Amino acid sequence: MRKTLTVAWREFRHTAMTKAFLFGAVVMPILMMGLFIIVIPLMQTTEEPLKGTVIVLAPEDVVAVLQSKISEEDTTLQELLDKLPEIITQDPLAGALIPKKIETDLQISVAPDEDIDILKDQVRNGDYLGLIVVPEEIVQTEQSDVRLEVFIPKSFSPKHTDILTSLASKSVVDARLRRLGHDPDAIKQLTRRPRTIATRLSDDGTEAKDNEFARKIIPMAFMMLLWIATFTSGNYLLTTTIEEKGNKVIEVLLSAISPIQLLGGKILGQAGVSAVILCMYGSAALAGLLSFALVDLIPISHLILFVVYFVIAYFMIATIMAAIGSAVSELSDAQSLMGPAMLILIIPFALWPIISDQPNGMIATITSFTPPLIPFIMIIRVTASTEMVATWQIMLSIGIGFASVLVMVWMCARIFRIGILMQGKPPSLLQLVLWIKQG
Amino acid sequence: MTIAIELQHISKSFGETKAVQNLDLEIPQGSMCGFLGPNGAGKSTTIRMIMSIIHADSGSINVLGTNALDAKDRIGYLPEERGVYRKMKVCKFIEYIANLKGMYGPSLRKIIPDWLERIELPNVENKKCEELSKGMQQKVQFLAAVIHEPELIILDEPFSGLDPVNARVIGKVINDLHKEGRTILFSTHILYQAEQICDRIIMIDQGAKVLDGSISSIQEQFDPRVVQVEPVNKSISFDSIEGVEHSTQIERSNKVNLRIREDATPTDVLQRVVAFTPVISAQLARPTLDEIFIEQVARNRGADAADAVRMEFENA
Known part of the structure; x- marks a missing residue:
């Protein structure tokens, strides 16, 4: 048996006490643990606030909706969070992975009846944060091939872009609903899906969440x-x-x-x-x-x-x-x-x-x-x-x-x-x- | 006489090839025995069976009064196909093999440098095996085979791949181990090596034993058909002497070998040579093991087979 153990010890040392093994089997898992414990929270960098004036070329009712929306809380993120299980949203580390809300301070400026290229140049020059162009056709019907356009400077961050495009598209939908005599907020509340919890009932009388x-x-x-x-x-x-x-x-x-x-x-x-x-x-x-x-x-x-x-x-x-x-x-x-x-x-x-x-x-x-x-x-x-x-x-x-x-x-x-x-x-x-x- | 190794009716085949056929062998304890034969004769297969690394198809093997599996710690073995762990340090490799031979403890670490000194490999214990030359690695492997001071040492072609200086170093250690009373069996296809250091030889050909005995007794068995003469007159020809078949000048020597005809007797020819011309020396030449082996092959398998073996020995 001693000889077998001698062979076993050499086999173990020859394999486990090498740089390649230490890296693959020891350092890598430690790095993974480090990722969970240290790196992920550090990855949560604070996004710059979105501040400035957006120039809008749109029908009057859409501009009005946009004006009201920029002063409202952005509910998109909350809707996403509602879909996550509590076990994640309530955990401090897991919560760190969830995107943080970006501070916004936006003003809407209605574009005068100018050439769109001039407005684009103004965005390029930094006079405005962005340009939203909403053609009348897309408010009238969702079947239109015409696109809602958002023009932003080259260096604009992806998250800021999402905020502007989301703001514009939601305003169009709200404007459509209002034209048909509906209250968009009431519809949103009515169509919001309730959260469900499935509970498994065991024969021994205990209950466990699925x-x-x-x-x-x-x-x-x-x-x-x-x-x-x-x-x-x-x-x-x-x-x-x-x-x-x-x-x-x-x-x-x-x-x-x-x-x-x-x-x-x-x-x-x-x-x-x-x-x-x-x-x-x-x-x-x-x-x-x-x-x-x-x-x-x-x-x-x-x-x-x-x-x-x-x-x-x-x-x-x-x-x-x-x-x-x-x-x-x-x-x-x-x-x-x-x-x-x-x-x-x-x-x-x-x-x-x-x-x-x-x-x-x-x-x-x-x-x-x-x-x-x-x-x-x-x-x-x-x-x-x-x-x-x-x-x-x-x-x-x-x-x-x-x-x-x-x-x-x-x-x-x-x-x-x-x-x-x-x-x-x-x-x-x-x-x-x-x-x-x-x- | 105590027998260290005893083989009875051992046979081993690999598919259609009969590697060893009905081999009987007895190696006395304390002997220095050469196990000889050309390449492919079955030497390594026999040794592997003695070591219980492979098993015989039939027959029985007794090693140190038991079987090799039970006596492994009392046997030192240097295989023909040698190897080391390339990334391992020399001392660790030797220590590992010694551990597997049942030798442990701090005393082992102390004797490794002494042994390395003895085989003229000083200060290499902390080098990795891959840093050593092939010859040096071979000496390390030899040391790994003998460091546990076994009673029986089996060396398969121990000198192959070694330069003459290192071969002499290893040869001296083998001799010393023999003098200490250890039984040594070593195989070689270079017969003069065995002739120089063995007190006993076993020759096999095509898996069957052809000769077995002490060197002197074997040489006595073979009628010398050559008279070796060193004449005073170096230019004289001996071809005219009655009974001489032909003469051959020995390279880098003043001596001449006179081959005796079958119908003549060596002593008559010797007398005629001395009477023919003044000589510094004249004697019946003892046959070498090469010659004996070739003659034996010729007897068993014919002249063509003997010629093939002669060619192999000349190329070795």
Whole structure:
């Protein structure tokens, strides 16, 4: 066992204590955490106030609406905020991401009956903040091809532009309504959609607010975390095995330890690497959830199951990668064997939307008992379900998962024993099957 | 006599190719044994089976009274295909391999510089392996194979790739290890190397043993068909002497080799040579291992195969 641990420690050090790893697996998540905690609030720079006179070439009623609107509160932003869940709008950090209202102090000046080019020059020269041109046709009917035009100086900020264009277009709509004898404010109030809250009633009498965001994004985040942690270390396992074959050190190692000790050490060492990646990226994700006050969305039972499925996923991926790494002599040769494995393991990504929507549907149930998809599918199901996945299904998936790991370790060991000393042309899938029989 | 390595009826095939065929072998403890044969004879395959790196199709292998898997810590092995972790420091690489051989602790770190000094690689312990020349890397690999002071040392082509100076350094260390009582088995396809340092040789050809024994006993088995003469008169021709088939001047020497005809006896020819002209020395030439091996191949596989082997030895 001590020799296996010696190999594991070298494997871990060789992979995890390198500049590339430190940057990819440690610095990057820390930067992500920094982004959530420090950088995003700093990004909230205060926009310059919009002050000045806008010259308007428009029918009289439109000018009147514009005059009244510039003195009103801009409700566009409030309408957008109303659509966001409270959990975001009330969080200080998440709130920092929401655009701030821009201070405005605008005056409207009605254009004399002048050539429009002269007015444009005045805007260009800075005499006016902007020029709004509203043709009579677009007030009469919305079917007109004529456009409402807003002219602004070259350096005008995008947010200031939005304010002017929004002001102009809303004034046109209000003017149309007034011409037909309607009160625009009354219509706005009448058509404003009420906020709804869906509450799920459990059999045990408890109530819980439904959170669509959590149901869609969190399963994906869990699966991605599983993928990043297992595939990154699996890839390291593949490359270090090929490297040891390539630099011929493998025979020296095999003179000191058995192939199974070597394989065990390598898999254990990379398990440590995988755990580090998981911790770092998991911490970054947790920092994000804390920042948005969403941490309550993840019950502790999900985290425990995640760890169990991580163990299953890691050993499944590691055995596949170690078997491929031992069978080929060069990284480019590995691609031909990686293809079929990747095709299977990409299935959880393809099924994610379906399983998120129907976590207890037939596809979800069947694939959650199908190795090597089990851990990836189950973590989506567990985190997407509005109620807990049946305990027997969880237990069965874990049972099948660990049994599959044992079978895969056994097959990998047989391939490893034969492949590790092979050089030259990579074997076909059929040959790998023969190696499993012979090994 | 205690046996360090014992192989009984070992066979190994790779697909259609029979790499080793029904090989029996006994290597006594404390011996310095050369495992000889041309390229592709099956030496490395046999050694890998002895090391339990690959498994024999049939037969049994006993190493140090058990199998190699259980005795790995007592065996030092330098494989033919050598390698190091290029990014690893020399001392870390040696320490890692020693750890895998069951050697741990601070004493290991102390002996590494001494050993590096011994193989004439001072002050390299903190260099990365990739910073060393190929020859220096090979010496590091040799050190990694012997640093745990094994009872049995198996070296597969230990001198290949080394310049004469470094080959002499490694050769001296091998000799010292042998004098300390360790059993040494080393393979080579350059037979004169084995002739110089081995007390025992095993020759294989096409996976089968063709010779096994001490060098002197093997040489005695082969009737010398050459008389070596150093004449006083360097221009004299010996071709007219009865029983001499032809004569050959030895390069960079005043000596001449006289090949004896099949129907003549070496001692008669020797007497005729001494009577023919004054000589500084005249003796029956002992056959070299190359000659013995070629003759053995000729007996087993015919003249064409022997010629092919001769060509290979000349090119080695």
